[in-house]
Amino acid sequence: MIIFAVSRQFRSPPLRSAALPLLTPSGRIEIFSEEINSFGYDDCAGHPTWFEPVEWLRADLSDRFPLHLISNQPASRLHSQYDNGGHSLSSKIRGREPVTINPSDAASRGIESGVIVRIYNDRGSCLAGAVLSDDVMPGVVQLSTGAWWDPVQPGTSGTLDRHSNPNVLTADRPCSRLSQGPSAHSALVDIERYDPPVPDVLAYSPPSLEQ
Template sequence: MKQVIEPVGESLDDYEIFSRLAFLFGVYDEYTGGKTMMEHLRHSYENSDGTDDFDTFWKNGITFLQTPEAADAYVRHADFYADPKKHPLHTPSGKIELYSSTIASFDIADCPPVPKWLPPFEWLGNAKEGQVQVLSPHPWMRLHSQMANADINSYESVDGRQIVMINKDDAKKRGVKDGDVVEVYNERGTTLCGAKISADCMPGVIYIHEGAWLQLDDKGRCNSGSINMLTSSQPCSGLSQATSANTCLAYFKKCTDVESANKAYEPPKVVPSTNSVDIWSLQLGKRLKAVGGGKKQTQSKGEELFYGSCTLCHAAPHPADYTIGQWEGITKSMFPKAGLSAADQKLVLEFLEKNAKK
């Protein structure tokens, strides 16, 4: 994204923040690679599927190749459709794969090699009496949890708590009225929300926007309406390990024992100190000295390539997040986009295998 305004006050962009942190830890050169932010953007774009040169892209935005048959339409991978042999895709066969022999070789029970519907581990199809499915859509007035403490959040809260949208018939059955505090609970946890009754909500389904901050009351319930109290950490599949946020069942009822107003967005109490503080004697200072402390941090070539070329599009996962078998599947599409040679790919896989989940 292009810069819109000059930085306000002492605010810094993410790259500058992490560069300064890297300097504190003695890895500034390794982190920046001697590149400015624009040089990193240029490098990333030149290793992407973009069809323009970087300067044209930066001026005009992204364009895709056009097909002769549809001059007024833009089609991704149009060169592949025009000549699949000359312009293969980044798949083992070079083609669009409906069946993946690579995934089949992993023999993962919950991830078949062909697209197939599998019953979720929690859904209305296996709900118990009184349970509803909990969906956690993205809020329109904030970015995940950012801005949850801002004034605009009042549009989607009841007395400071995150709203829960409920079908009118489901609410009537449980004696819940618009504006009531509702207790939503399952075996994982409990959260308190403000009821918003709507005829537009599907029966048997409630909606709690993700991103509310956490504040536990004396009973261990979130007094702010955080959906994270209810959702499961079970992954979508053994291959993707992705979140399964909308695969969630819970009960709800009118809450009759609210302990206090929501305190999640109240700033912490600041106790002024009359004594001078030596930061280097604190845990943070000890950690900085231990990690940075004049010692040059070294990386293997494979680690350098992994963090410098393979993980530019998204936040880098830790190598131990996946087994080497999973990494072999992930890197099938990662390596071509990173533009790595066969020799470099081997180095990255050696680094991943050494540090992967056993």
């Protein structure tokens, strides 16, 4: 209600921006920003502009990794907090975070609902439990963030994460030089069945202490 009242007053003469300025250099709504444009960033213009993502389904890399990973916030916990709690654990498949796959993508890879799969790209790989659903379009897979990192070989770059943490798959690359926001939704991957013996999840086990 307060926002609505302020915006209505901002648009009503004779107040406008003189009495209720916005937090912009001009105090008005700005579609083009002289200040941002003056920075000369090649990845952030002074107005809304389409920049081709480094990783998306029309990138050359999609020939090798044809699935676009969406790593959303989880519904079963707050980020990674209480991933070891009952509510979070009840959502997992054989102790792993569920990854949602379109049935057509799953069929071409011999994946059925409930099996353990390996999600991978050049940065790393992790295990997850397959969920088949038309809620994601073909070419897209969804794996929530927040599963506690559990590397098979700690300290080894690219080691398998046995516990479904998508951070091993996403790039440490900002959205732009201006925002420095995460670009976690722009990652290409592929998925395959994981038929070897599934390693135990050790993320919740406390370290051994010297006596």
